[in-house]
Amino acid sequence: MGKKILVADDEDDVKVVVQLFLESKGFEIVTAYDGLDALDKARKERPDLILLDLMMPVVDGFEVCKKLKAHPETAAIPVVMISASAQAESKQRGLDAGAVDYIIKPFQPEALDTLIHKILD
Amino acid sequence: MGGRAAQPNGMNGTSIAADDYLRLFEALSPLVGATSLDKLSRGATRLVADLLQAEACSIVLYDAKHRQLRLRAATHIPEADWASIRHDANEGLVGSVFRSRSDKALLLKSEAEFEERGVVLKERYGHPSCVIAPLRIDKRTRGVMNIAKRRTGTPFTQDDARLAEAACRVIAAGIKNAEDFEESVQVHDRLEEILESLHIGVVAFDQELRVTHVNQRFRELLLEPGARVRGRKLRKVLEPGLFYVCKRLIQDSIHRRAVKQERSVLLLGRGEMTLEITASPAQCAGDGQCDGLLMIEDVGQDEEVKRLREADSIKGGFLRTISHELRTPLTVIRGAIPLLKGCGGAVNDSSAKMLGKVEDLLRTNVNRLSGVVNTILDVVEIDNGSLRLNCCPVDLHGMMREEIERLSEAAARKNVRWAFGWGPDLPEVAVDRQRLGQALHELFDNAIKFSPPGAPINVRTYTDGETVSIWIGNYGEPIAKKKRDEIFEKFYQLDQSTTRETSGVGLGLYLARNVALLHRGSLDVIDGERGETVFLLKLPLGQPCAEC
Numbered sequence: 241m242g243k244k245i246l247v248a249d250d251e252d253d254v255k256v257v258v259q260l261f262l263e264s265k266g267f268e269i270v271t272a273y274d275g276l277d278a279l280d281k282a283r284k285e286r287p288d289l290i291l292l293d294l295m296m297p298v299v300d301g302f303e304v305c306k307k308l309k310a311h312p313e314t315a316a317i318p319v320v321m322i323s324a325s326a327q328a329e330s331k332q333r334g335l336d337a338g339a340v341d342y343i344i345k346p347f348q349p350e351a352l353d354t355l356i357h358k359i360l361d
Numbered sequence: 362m363g364g365r366a367a368q369p370n371g372m373n374g375t376s377i378a379a380d381d382y383l384r385l386f387e388a389l390s391p392l393v394g395a396t397s398l399d400k401l402s403r404g405a406t407r408l409v410a411d412l413l414q415a416e417a418c419s420i421v422l423y424d425a426k427h428r429q430l431r432l433r434a435a436t437h438i439p440e441a442d443w444a445s446i447r448h449d450a451n452e453g454l455v456g457s458v459f460r461s462r463s464d465k466a467l468l469l470k471s472e473a474e475f476e477e478r479g480v481v482l483k484e485r486y487g488h489p490s491c492v493i494a495p496l497r498i499d500k501r502t503r504g505v506m507n508i509a510k511r512r513t514g515t516p517f518t519q520d521d522a523r524l525a526e527a528a529c530r531v532i533a534a535g536i537k538n539a540e541d542f543e544e545s546v547q548v549h550d551r552l553e554e555i556l557e558s559l560h561i562g563v564v565a566f567d568q569e570l571r572v573t574h575v576n577q578r579f580r581e582l583l584l585e586p587g588a589r590v591r592g593r594k595l596r597k598v599l600e601p602g603l604f605y606v607c608k609r610l611i612q613d614s615i616h617r618r619a620v621k622q623e624r625s626v627l628l629l630g631r632g633e634m635t636l637e638i639t640a641s642p643a644q645c646a647g648d649g650q651c652d653g654l655l656m657i658e659d660v661g662q663d664e665e666v667k668r669l670r671e672a673d674s675i676k677g678g679f680l681r682t683i684s685h686e687l688r689t690p691l692t693v694i695r696g697a698i699p700l701l702k703g704c705g706g707a708v709n710d711s712s713a714k715m716l717g718k719v720e721d722l723l724r725t726n727v728n729r730l731s732g733v734v735n736t737i738l739d740v741v742e743i744d745n746g747s748l749r750l751n752c753c754p755v756d757l758h759g760m761m762r763e764e765i766e767r768l769s770e771a772a773a774r775k776n777v778r779w780a781f782g783w784g785p786d787l788p789e790v791a792v793d794r795q796r797l798g799q800a801l802h803e804l805f806d807n808a809i810k811f812s813p814p815g816a817p818i819n820v821r822t823y824t825d826g827e828t829v830s831i832w833i834g835n836y837g838e839p840i841a842k843k844k845r846d847e848i849f850e851k852f853y854q855l856d857q858s859t860t861r862e863t864s865g866v867g868l869g870l871y872l873a874r875n876v877a878l879l880h881r882g883s884l885d886v887i888d889g890e891r892g893e894t895v896f897l898l899k900l901p902l903g904q905p906c907a908e909c
Contacts (some may be wrong), residue, residue, distance in 0.1 A: 251689050251693075253689075253690070254689060254692055255644060255694055255695050256694070257692070257696035260696075260700050261696050263700060264699075264700065312648070324685045324688040324689060325685070329747075329749075330865055344729070345688040345689060345692040346688055346691035346692040346694075346695045346731050348695065349696045349699050350699070357369075
């Protein structure tokens with residue numbers, strides 16, 4: 241049974257393509273369409289890793305990450321931030337919020353795969 | 362004794378004793394370095410009077426500004442009276458003896474008298490009792506020293522006169538020093554006065570970017586009331602956003618030894634400000650170290666600026682939005698490419714081959730598009746002053762090989778031959794891997810674009826212990842000298858025609874040079890050998906970029 245990954249992004253196409261790619265690599269994928277949904281799914285599904293888009297409606301990625309880290313049930317789940325902003329400041333904010341890494345769109349799918357393996361293994 | 366002409370000194374008939382000269386110079390030498398004309402004149406008159414056992418000694422100088430002869434010092438007149446003893450000078454008049462406020466016995470009327478005779482031995486009371494020696498500054502007689510004995514004193518000899526003449530040469534040098542110094546102090550004071558009253562903020566700094574001076578306007582504009590800034594680094598004095606814009610301008614201005622100006626909209630502690638920032642190198646030492654000046658003006662209230670600012674913010678915002686908007690679809694396309702393989706579309710070898718080709722095409726073009734998007738976003742950040750480097754030590758050769766590898770297809774299309782000259786023992790350099798990678802990519806890409814088909818592109822590296830140089834030379838059309846700075850401007854295209862063979866948005870070299878400058882390095886076009894056009898990138902060793 242593959243590891244479970246929660247993909248939270250408000251862009252459906254991104255979600256689909258990441259899901260298809262990671263499923264082809266043997267992961268089990270759960271998706272969330274906004275920040276609140278992401279928090280909800282994280283608690284229910286207990287994924288092994290969360291890919292969290294930074295800009296999402298309702299609750300943004302920074303907030304979601306902080307809330308995940310503040311909750312004992314989800315605090316241990318590694319979070320990788322995904323963002324369209326290459327600004328160093330956003331990256332630092334992401335890491336400060338508790339993310340283990342930060343990748344910038346458009347990323348190479350292979351690089352994402354490598355990163356996930358690095359974190360999970 | 363009266364009337365008798367002066368004889369060579371002493372009974373032995375020799376010239377003046379070497380001892381006398383020695384005593385003279387020993388006594389005078391501390392005075393020559395004096396920074397005050399008054400102090401020098403006072404000291405010199407006393408010394409010479411003492412040395413020649415004279416009753417009185419005075420210095421009179423011509424003051425060109427007021428066209429007056431002025432008494433600078435006299436041993437026999439109370440000091441309080443010196444300044445008031447002066448009189449209008451006529452053409453050619455160089456000196457006179459003042460014995461008192463009322464007595465203005467004029468002894469010398471023209472420079473010509475000195476030209477002919479140098480020092481003058483005058484007779485009064487029927488014997489030589491007066492020596493008048495010229496004070497010559499910059500080959501002009503600027504004044505005289507008068508040395509006089511009383512009626513009953515021993516007469517002066519020719520040797521005394523020569524000694525006085527020698528003393529005057531030394532004193533004249535001292536006068537020049539003191540005058541220069543006093544003038545420079547005056548100029549300095551005046552400049553400071555002007556600087557303070559300017560309605561533009563000015564900060565002066567030294568080679569290490571430490572503040573040496575700020576004026577009142579600068580304080581009002583950008584500093585907290587009462588902030589102490591002298592001797593502190595600019596980085597600590599200016600808010601970060603402003604500092605980075607300034608640093609870039611300063612580096613650029615020093616690099617080109619020219620004034621650089623830019624208008625920048627910055628979000629600072631006291632709100633958004635539109636500043637016109639001018640950087641100018643001041644004194645540049647041979648090693649490229651420069652003092653400099655920054656002039657900063659608040660132009661936010663100008664109507665024209667307001668309009669431009671709106672247009673600018675719309676443009677910047679538009680570029681940013683569009684780049685962000687492009688990133689999402691690019692992510693999707695990129696992510697979808699590896700999925701093609703899994704579609705089961707390839708039923709035989711030829712369709713598998715075609716699928717591979719399609720995949721390559723998609724990959725190459727998505728990468729190209731991402732490159733443009735990243736470049737635009739970086740340029741927006743450079744213009745905002747918000748681009749931060751993230752440095753760590755890297756193996757430059759490895760990085761260069763990687764970038765060349767990424768361009769292998771473009772190079773193959775042009776049949777470019779890479780001619781490598783890797784410098785041995787290249788030390789590790791602390792750089793922002795991503796940004797420098799982009800800069801190298803632009804430079805290699807540029808070399809390929811402009812290289813004639815089949816020609817070599819020379820890639821060399823070397824170090825002089827202080828900097829690492831990366832030499833990228835192609836044999837394309839030479840770039841005219843006057844265009845060598847223009848090509849680094851934003852949106853510059855060498856070939857403006859619609860049929861141009863080379864493409865690009867005109868941001869690559871702008872980005873590359875700014876990346877070099879942010880690393881405290883440089884990027885220039887120089888001539889290589891036999892018509893080679895060289896882009897020379899220099900990076901400093903041993904000083905990781907500030908944002909490490």
